[in-house]
Amino acid sequence: MDNKQRFESQGQGQVFRFWDGLSEEEKANLDSQASEIDIEELDRLVATLVKSEEKEEGIDFSALEPAPYVSIPADLDEDEEWQEAKRIGEEALRAGKVAAFTVAGGQGTRLGYNGPKGTYPVTPVKNKTLFQVFAEKIQAARVAYSCKLPWFVMTSDINHEATVSFFEKNKYFGLAEGSVTFFRQGRMPAVDSEGKIILEAKGSIAMSPDGHGGALRALDRSGSFQAMVDDGIEVLSYFQVDNPLVQPVDPYFIGFHIKSGSTLSSKMLPKAYEKEKLGHFCVLDGVSQVVEYSDMPDELCALRDADGQLSFRAGSIAIHIISVDFARSLVAPGSTVALPFHRADKKIPFVDADGNTQKPDTPNGIKFEMFIFDSIPFAEKPLVIETTRLADFSPVKNAEGVDSPESCKGDQMTLFRQWFDAAGIELPADFDQSIEVSPLFATDEAGFVAAWKENPTALDLSAPIYIG
Template identity: 25%
Template sequence: MFRTLSRLFLPNPLDWMLKKTARKGGKKILLAWNRGLGDIALGLFAIVKRIREIIPDAEITFITRSNLHDGFSMLEGVKTIIAPNWKRGEPYKIDPFIKAQYDLVIEKPSPTDWVRWQRGMVVPKLKWDAKYDELHERFQMSSSFTWIGVQVSAETNYGLWRNWPLARWQELFDRLEKLEHVKVVLFGYGDTPKFNNQNIVDLRGKTTLFEMLSIIKHHCLGLVLPDSGISSMAYYLNATFPLRLVSLWADPNHGILKQAVVSPNRQLVHCPLIAEGRNLANVSVDAVLEQLFPMEQVGAILLAGGLGTRLGFNGPKGLFSIEGKSLFEWFCKKMPKGRPLAIMTSPLNHEETVAYFKQKNFFGLDIHFFMQEMSCFLDDEKKPIEMKGPNGNGSVFRSFEKAGLDKVFREKGVDLVTVSYIENLFARPFDPLLIHRARREKADAMVQCIKWCETDKSMGVLLEKGDKIEIKEYIGLDGLQKHQYAYSGQIAFTLPFFSKMAKKDLPIHWVRKKVKDRWIWKGEQFIFDAFTFASRVRAFEVPRSTHYAPIKGLECIESVQKRLRELG
């Protein structure tokens, strides 16, 4: 009661001390701090701001324990003295010799009481020096994985209610382990509790603050953690980089929620999960996963205009069955509910494909259909003949727009589309790594590739041309071009770029084929020729074993079935 009344009726102690010091001409100020890391951003930033408002030329120094030195160096223009014997939570004293050098010594700052005015108004900004950007390299974290940073404990001496139950953490790690491309990196100071999951890299107690923030900045798709010092330092870091910060709260009247201001990092997305009944056990693992891997603005396109002729199957290739399910069903199992899927058919298989999906009640998904165009074949004299065929996957851009689906996707909030081929049984239309990399790199097109090997001679390969990436089909290679990576057939495009390509004319590639006992020239457009028009194209490697299982002919079936059984 007295504390509440004193806040209302007595002068602000900080302002009173500062004004008194200013009247005497003092400017050297020492503050002691032996509490938490998070308070540097949440309270001490505002105290420093207030000091400079009242004493503009103030020389501000903090005396603190050694493990807070890096944090205080992120306050602009502040000096730090290390007290080597201080331990958190224990009484401390300032050497009289040190105190004598300052005009004002504040031994027990109280941000909670002294700078309450700043909540909802002041955005703390923690200084980031570019020299720290390279610190993550020491840990050799592969960019082929999606990294999720985790702090399993708030690591405070009070408030165990701040911590998510260990059973929830274990469930989260077990479920992330099933995503072969996802790894977890543990942050913090203590080394317990232990976890045995193979997808975990435990860096607790092994990084400095700057090393940890460098890893978060350059590798982490997201952070999952309770109200803690690490959450505050990451949230208020004055640097621009994409990050999903999933914070867990039993009581929202604390930390960054109580501060109630946006992060200075405009690319940071804060996803607070507040427990019912002040019990963090009520926050589910599903809720965390939904925040880590949001798919609200992503749509999928499936290229399925071909027939199953080479599989000895009379009908759309997507209806070919393996292990009791059609290729369409295998693909639709990977689609999240509520996200739009557009399937490109051709006049050869459109009616049968649509009828199949109607029979299956569209698998409960939001599915749309559009047809690619047909073009005339040419005879050996390069003259058109009556026979026609699909004009290649490069027609997807114009056909998609012609069907009005670009407008449909935009109205559904889609800004990124993934494109997959029906023949790749392991295609992942909503692969978090593909989506994360596309957004992080700000690429018009993000290409998924696999390591090239001798068996890939009939596949397209990735080539570097200046600072751009291009894909060459096997028919266009001259045998001398060096390549390391093969094209897996999966690309993520921004929807604006995808729509722009509907207005562009892609080159036609002619290949001689035998159709119905007659040799003809067939012209096709390739989807990856769109890269020529892109400002930024990027690629990344994924494991062949989990991302690429093409069913091109009957000779592929046995090996694909074996791999399906191995993956369970």
């Protein structure tokens, strides 16, 4: 049975209604898209998320509690628990048990940039791209721990070729070509209120990425999970592409994950203000989960402890350590647990019965997506570890204002100034030039102090400072 017959037999024959008038190229594209779609899975989603009159069971906010987390100690170097975690994490890195995993399917559209977001320049002096920053941090870790540290990069259908080409053009930023693996994120078709698949053109289905939770399915379908198992990889260090301050591998974080027996660990950031757009780490009836900021009632967002701190202050910043065996179990055939899909009502351009493209003013269709944090309730001993903004979080999401290129560059320079101060490098109070430190020189304050002590350099204070 070909795709056309398969779709017709499942009540989705409208997908091929313009088939006879399509060019060979259009037919090939439509047939390829149709091959991606699991009709049986789509039928289940339509039944439960589109046609069902039963409302999705909501959160009992009266029983919701803030999730516990491991706080950063006042003196990291003297804290035995954190130092033990660091030792365990470093051992795992040296043993080759860790891989870095970047979710990089997005485009730079919101930044006014035409290209994969990972190719967007973000550093204050050299304008290095996000991908280059991550590559240099990974290379620095490989050298520091004498390990292979493979890097898995999930692209999307829209930016895969451009991403791979970018790495090839830049000779993988010094990384061995075979040590970086690219694979595409999965896609799902959009449907209308009757559950019918929407065509965005006569020969094209309205397809969209299946959400960052789809990363686990993509790792499995691409063969990456099997490659990890064959290579002795036991844990994944997961992060998103828009955040240049992230630590692609953090030995403290990895160590806490391993020594606690957790199968999924997360980093949290204390929320800066009540309505900051970060999900909340919470516990409901003994089960850990993330409640999105858009779902959290205002009164809980504003709730404070006796010391004046926000009660629900543990904000999710999409940085995780995931055990490979656990991740595989969520996508294994016949698994009794799986990440749920969520519906999102969207305005979706479509072709009408006459083949004319229409752009609706109101939501007319439904997209399906999964979220990586939905795996937390299934995890054994899920763990949350505190971090700081300068240590891990300054995303580039908006063209201006909060989480913009300007704010991110400012955060990077604040961090580098702290390193300068720790190394005894005095800059004039009126110094207004940009500062940048290459990850190949140092990736943290202690590393910078040691490297500077070994190789101090005369600085030209009349120009931007780059230390690499």
